[in-house]
Amino acid sequence: MRDRGLILTGLTIFLALLLAPVWQAALRGSARKPEPKIVTKAKQCVEPTAEMRRNHMQLLNTWRDTVVRRDQRTYLAADGKTVTMSLSGTCMSCHPNKKEFCDACHNYLAVNPYCWECHIEPKEKS
Amino acid sequence: MRVVWSLLLVGALALVGFFGAQAGGQALFGIVLPYLAMAVFLVGIAVRVVGWARSPVPFRITTTCGQERSLAWIKASPLDNPSTGLGAAARVLLEVLTFRSLFRNNRSELRDGGRFTVSADKWLWAAALAFHYSFLVVFLRHYRFFAEPVPAVVAWIQGLDGFFQVGLPVVYVTDIVLVVALGYLLWRRLADPRLRYISLPADYFPLALLLGIALSGVLLRYVSKADVVAVKELAIGLVSLHPTVPQGIDPLVFAHIFLVSVLLTYFPFSKLVHMAGVFLSPTRNLANDNRMRRHINPWNPPIVGHTYAEWEHEFHDKLVASGIPLDEE
Numbered sequence: 001m002r003d004r005g006l007i008l009t010g011l012t013i014f015l016a017l018l019l020a021p022v023w024q025a026a027l028r029g030s031a032r033k034p035e036p037k038i039v040t041k042a043k044q045c046v047e048p049t050a051e052m053r054r055n056h057m058q059l060l061n062t063w064r065d066t067v068v069r070r071d072q073r074t075y076l077a078a079d080g081k082t083v084t085m086s087l088s089g090t091c092m093s094c095h096p097n098k099k100e101f102c103d104a105c106h107n108y109l110a111v112n113p114y115c116w117e118c119h120i121e122p123k124e125k126s
Numbered sequence: 127m128r129v130v131w132s133l134l135l136v137g138a139l140a141l142v143g144f145f146g147a148q149a150g151g152q153a154l155f156g157i158v159l160p161y162l163a164m165a166v167f168l169v170g171i172a173v174r175v176v177g178w179a180r181s182p183v184p185f186r187i188t189t190t191c192g193q194e195r196s197l198a199w200i201k202a203s204p205l206d207n208p209s210t211g212l213g214a215a216a217r218v219l220l221e222v223l224t225f226r227s228l229f230r231n232n233r234s235e236l237r238d239g240g241r242f243t244v245s246a247d248k249w250l251w252a253a254a255l256a257f258h259y260s261f262l263v264v265f266l267r268h269y270r271f272f273a274e275p276v277p278a279v280v281a282w283i284q285g286l287d288g289f290f291q292v293g294l295p296v297v298y299v300t301d302i303v304l305v306v307a308l309g310y311l312l313w314r315r316l317a318d319p320r321l322r323y324i325s326l327p328a329d330y331f332p333l334a335l336l337l338g339i340a341l342s343g344v345l346l347r348y349v350s351k352a353d354v355v356a357v358k359e360l361a362i363g364l365v366s367l368h369p370t371v372p373q374g375i376d377p378l379v380f381a382h383i384f385l386v387s388v389l390l391t392y393f394p395f396s397k398l399v400h401m402a403g404v405f406l407s408p409t410r411n412l413a414n415d416n417r418m419r420r421h422i423n424p425w426n427p428p429i430v431g432h433t434y435a436e437w438e439h440e441f442h443d444k445l446v447a448s449g450i451p452l453d454e455e
């Protein structure tokens with residue numbers, strides 16, 4: 001009864017905190033969408049775009065293991081094409097710039113691959 | 127049966143979200159229902175809390191677990207029997223953060239030979255704590271979908287949660303703890319016949335629903351990956367009040383979001399509203415100062431007194447006639 005002011009203050013703070021993203025959006029205006037930069041005429045990556053969007057991390061992981069542990073460098077794609085498994089040789093010929101390609105989405109979603117904790121980022125061409 | 131129906135209901139709801147979105151209900155499951163659910167949640171919680179705030183609390187409830195403040199040489203227990211508002215606030219805070227009441231949970235059993243035993247049972251406390259904290263972390267991590275730019279704390283929590291760097295995508299410790307704790311809490315109700323007897327659909331359904339949400343989320347992250355860029359566009363659209371359904375949102379995302387919408391809608395009407403109610407527990411948030419301060423019941427009727435002088439005045443003649451001495455004169 002006598003604590004009504006206190007209770008309503010608590011309720012207001014809770015509701016305000018819960019809606020934090022709404023206030024953030026209102027203050028910020030429209031959000032940028034990530035636009036990863038691709039330099040190529042090819043219609044698709046080694047696998048279809050929808051597949052790459054979801055599973056590129058596992059593809060790269062498999063490539064890493066196959067190359068490093070089994071010394072095999074040829075990847076057979078689902079559509080029958082063969083590709084050389086190499087980040088700097090294959091991937092980076094269409095996606096040459098980590099900042100403009102990889103980081104576009106990774107920063108958007110706060111994804112932080114730990115590869116770069118040991119490995120030096122590939123040198124960027126643009 | 128009660129548990130079977132709860133699990134089936136959650137499964138059916140997930141299927142409704144999954145297939146409903148594919149059958150053209152993308153705007154319904156991605157925009158309309160989430161907005162409605164959020165509105166019901168916000169208004170519902172506010173109505174419940176205001177209702178509690180308006181209830182009279184005429185007297186301090188002193189069911190306490192410690193010695194009250196008394197003479198200087200008697201050791202008082204300031205946390206379990208606080209005499210000040212600050213102490214009561216600390217008691218509420220510890221209750222909310224560490225579930226001290228649950229820590230006192232006991233288990234009574236009739237053993238062989240009819241021996242009756244009461245023993246400590248910390249499993250409920252441990253599982254409840256594990257569940258609530260991992261839920262909190264999962265909830266906070268989801269801000270990466272709703273906040274742009276993502277606050278540094280969220281990235282920091284993610285890093286800590288994926289500390290072991292196992293698997294790809296990195297396995298979050300809280301995902302495992304969340305599912306295991308929920309599984310235990312459900313199993314606990316089923317394993318003990320007495321507990322099963324008193325468990326209602328209102329006990330099973332929230333557990334089943336949370337399990338459904340957690341498992342669909344786990345599937346989305348580790349198994350049938352979602353296009354998270356598209357999900358973030360959807361989420362940002364919702365919070366900036368310019369909702370759109372972008373291309374490429376997987377049906378499982380709609381199932382996940384639909385279950386969350388059901389949870390939000392169900393929340394204010396169910397036992398889950400203890401999230402707000404715990405702060406208003408009268409045995410936790412009222413300082414025991416009954417002997418120091420006079421608490422006046424706010425709805426007491428005005429007391430119409432009748433003093434001796436008035437009484438004597440009323441019966442004056444009769445008192446005189448019977449020769450009883452009067453105070454007057």
Ligand code: HEM
Nearest residue numbers: 264271298301339340343344346347352354357361383386
């Ligand atoms: C009470 C609310 C919610 C709970 C308890 C919950 C639970 C979970 C859990 C346990 C996961 C597994 C992976 C992880 O922990 O990050 C997950 C993933 C996911 N959730 Fe939720 N969720 C909730 C609300 C939402 C909402 C509102 C959205 C819509 C934007 C959403 C979208 C997703 C997506 C897209 C994933 C996959 C994440 C990834 O691939 O990294 N969730 N959820």
